[in-house]
Amino acid sequence: MTLDVQNLSLTLSHKNLIKNISCSFQEGQLNGIIGINGSGKSMFLKSILGLQPSRGKVLYKGHPLDPSKYSYISQSNYIEANFTVFEIVLFGLYQDLLWKVQKDQAQKVMDILKDLHLEDIASRQFNTLSGGQQQMVLLAQALVKKPQLIFADEPTSALDIRNQLEYMTALRAYTLDNQATCLIVLHDLSLMCRYIDYFYLIERGQLIKEGTKDSILEKQTLEDLYAVTMDISATKTGYQSILPINIK
Numbered sequence: 001m002t003l004d005v006q007n008l009s010l011t012l013s014h015k016n017l018i019k020n021i022s023c024s025f026q027e028g029q030l031n032g033i034i035g036i037n038g039s040g041k042s043m044f045l046k047s048i049l050g051l052q053p054s055r056g057k058v059l060y061k062g063h064p065l066d067p068s069k070y071s072y073i074s075q076s077n078y079i080e081a082n083f084t085v086f087e088i089v090l091f092g093l094y095q096d097l098l099w100k101v102q103k104d105q106a107q108k109v110m111d112i113l114k115d116l117h118l119e120d121i122a123s124r125q126f127n128t129l130s131g132g133q134q135q136m137v138l139l140a141q142a143l144v145k146k147p148q149l150i151f152a153d154e155p156t157s158a159l160d161i162r163n164q165l166e167y168m169t170a171l172r173a174y175t176l177d178n179q180a181t182c183l184i185v186l187h188d189l190s191l192m193c194r195y196i197d198y199f200y201l202i203e204r205g206q207l208i209k210e211g212t213k214d215s216i217l218e219k220q221t222l223e224d225l226y227a228v229t230m231d232i233s234a235t236k237t238g239y240q241s242i243l244p245i246n247i248k
Contacts, residue, residue: 002026003048003065003149003181008056010047010205017043018054019205025198027148028179030172032186032196034216036226040205041185042075045151048183060149070149071142075157079126085137086122089113092141112144116170132163139167143174150175152184156191164188168195193217193240201225217242 003025010018017040025031033041047054049065049072058065071092079088089109113119116136121129126137135155142150152171156164172195175182186192192199192213199216201209203225209216222230222242229245 004059006057010054017205021207025181027181029197030182032192032199035202039202071147073142073152073155075154088126089140092144112140116140131158150182154185189242
């Protein structure tokens with residue numbers, strides 16, 4: 001069972017931002033979207049979700065995409081209103097909320113907070129948290145309804161190294177445990193090497209290549225894409241390290 005994208009295109013202000021992309025995303029794996037700034041990665045996600053007026057078809061298990069099946073994590077974690085962590089996560093169940101919070105809904109919130117080691121800050125005001133804590137809370141909000149599809153747009157961009165590892169470890173564990181389908185946009189190539197199962201390379205609104213890390217995250221492909229020379233090596237623990245060296 002897959003998420004199928006068929007001939008997806010997006011035109012805004014007479015500019016073709018997404019150009020006839022067709023691909024499929026498998027369950028039980030993290031699918032990484034890579035490309036330079038302005039290549040169309042974020043617009044691709046938004047087009048799949050219908051957040052932009054795109055053309056083409058998006059089917060999940062042969063049916064149109066159902067909002068109850070997916071969660072979307074945007075780049076921004078700014079929330080102006082003063083809510084507690086518990087309330088922020090509870091909003092992830094918005095489709096089922098009534099005037100009174102049900103016991104099972106409250107339990108779902110506390111369960112996901114516990115899974116992500118956030119239960120101790122459940123009563124804290126969201127806007128008093130560090131950026132890393134806020135991102136973890138928004139991950140809890142995305143996961144609380146047990147989605148089968150997760151779309152994440154650069155969720156680790158404002159996180160320090162430890163928080164990046166905690167975030168990606170939690171997201172990967174959820175994806176595997178629930179056989180979910182995750183599409184994630186990232187810029188940190190070394191982080192992608194560690195966590196991403198399958199890659200989609202977008203350039204100028206087109207899907208130009210897809211595959212495993214061995215076929216996508218190889219020296220010539222990355223140097224051509226980013227116009228820099230790269231140093232790619234294996235660490236002692238078996239992970240890959242990708243470092244930009246010089247501008248071409």
